[in-house]
Amino acid sequence: MSKRRPYVRSMDGWWKKNPFYVEYMVHEGTALFVAAYAFTLLVGLVRLGQGEAAWTAWLEALKSPFSLVFHAVFLVAIVYHAFTWFKLFPLTMPPIIVNGKKVGPGVVVGSGWTAAVVAALALLGLVWRIAA
């Protein structure tokens, strides 16, 4: 075994030193909550496949304070995901040209946020209609 012990600078908390990196870690971290919610839905789908008793038990579990708190956290994280997803569009998407002019970043981001609000309301309306 080598006796050399080269100095390796620790990476611990590197991102905490700069607000820009903190925001970066937070918006990348929303993926953990997207995954957690998707796994929750997957469990629901498995329970649906097992029949009525299993499904009703899953619905009951969703009423527990534990579940409600978790979903409130999912909601905040996924709203933040939606907010940053469109906020980064000027960097992540190819430029959009209309009448030979590049569409400004403000318009691109604003359209994205508008689309998110419209899609959310349309989904709520659709669910309400199907259920009624």
Added chain:
Amino acid sequence: MKTRKRSNAPIFWGLFGAGGMLAALFGPMLVFITGIAVPLSLLLPADTMSYPKMLAFAQNFIGKAFIFAIIALFLWHAAHRIFHSLHEIGIHAGIGSKLICYGLAFISTVISAYILLGLGF
């Protein structure tokens, strides 16, 4: 002439983008409906997610496609993002972490497809 191997990166990048877009458009409202509004009987009819209604939804072709897209694409999105962020917290992004991230998304995709097909049309 040497034939070059095509990169598979665009596939995973595409799944990441599609899942991220779906999560941005429908994620917040879905969480609100399934995790808050229905359990607390707010706003929506009390039997919105009752067994007959959910079964009918999962047996409808469009409903099936929606459930599948939400679960599978959310997980491919998250897997890709988490895998590429591992480096940031000092974890080497090797074959093991790749298998865990994308493997979980893959297994979940297969499970949801299996159940949705099993529920019939």
